[in-house]
Amino acid sequence: MSVLQSLLDKLSSQAANYLVLIDPDRKNAARLEAIIETANRAGADAILVGGSLIMDDGFDDRVAAIKAGTEAPVILFPGASSQLSRHADAILFMSLLSGRNPQYLIGEQVQAAPRVRHMGLEPIPTGYLLLDGGSPTAVQFISGTQPLPLNQPDIILAHALAAQYLGMSLVYLEAGSGASQAVPDEVIRAVSGAVDIPVVAGGGIRTPGQAAAKGQAGAKFIVTGSVAEESADATSLQAFADAIHQG
Numbered sequence: 001m002s003v004l005q006s007l008l009d010k011l012s013s014q015a016a017n018y019l020v021l022i023d024p025d026r027k028n029a030a031r032l033e034a035i036i037e038t039a040n041r042a043g044a045d046a047i048l049v050g051g052s053l054i055m056d057d058g059f060d061d062r063v064a065a066i067k068a069g070t071e072a073p074v075i076l077f078p079g080a081s082s083q084l085s086r087h088a089d090a091i092l093f094m095s096l097l098s099g100r101n102p103q104y105l106i107g108e109q110v111q112a113a114p115r116v117r118h119m120g121l122e123p124i125p126t127g128y129l130l131l132d133g134g135s136p137t138a139v140q141f142i143s144g145t146q147p148l149p150l151n152q153p154d155i156i157l158a159h160a161l162a163a164q165y166l167g168m169s170l171v172y173l174e175a176g177s178g179a180s181q182a183v184p185d186e187v188i189r190a191v192s193g194a195v196d197i198p199v200v201a202g203g204g205i206r207t208p209g210q211a212a213a214k215g216q217a218g219a220k221f222i223v224t225g226s227v228a229e230e231s232a233d234a235t236s237l238q239a240f241a242d243a244i245h246q247g
């Protein structure tokens, strides 16, 4: 069974899936094992691996270490076509649909596609929408694109529908890592009500209550990154997993 299907199947017994994002950059190298262990003990449904910028050549080794350290599926969440690894199980094969930079709409994907095939990674077609999270984000800077404004719900909706009609399996609403404002529940509710594909929400989610509210608003996948990097033990992450699973 595919990774995506196994995660979708889980939705018959839990409200939403909890995805823990690990940035494979050197800044997390010393704590990598601890972060993996925290995600495992919390009950993450899958591990996402990726970041906007990798500052050394340790990417592949860190993906291998993550894969060796968990039984959860490891899904690449790449900032660019350079972030591919045969050690992962699947890849969010994303197009940055909120932007108008051809490099991130289709250029990186063409570079990546033959290598994804060669590595045997499961591609999960994903429409990626960067929304205004209240502060400038790494995605915004690196991709050279502007986020969608929150005061224009119709524009957000139109992009989400375009993702579905282009055949994407998921639509990812991203506020950016460390966003001061997570994607608002009402935006998630509006998008979930209009599209038939599952909604992923991430960026700036800092409490289990916030995470649960994203699920209640209709998100089927909820992503946190910073909280796993910052928490010293699995207890706090467990509260995220419980809140997300119970809805």
Ligand code: 1GP
Pocket (backbone or CB within 6 Å): 021, 174, 175, 176, 177, 178, 179, 201, 202, 203, 204, 205, 223, 224, 225, 226, 227
């Ligand atoms: C994943 O970018 C996010 O969508 C991660 O954001 O680090 O704020 O959890 P945080």
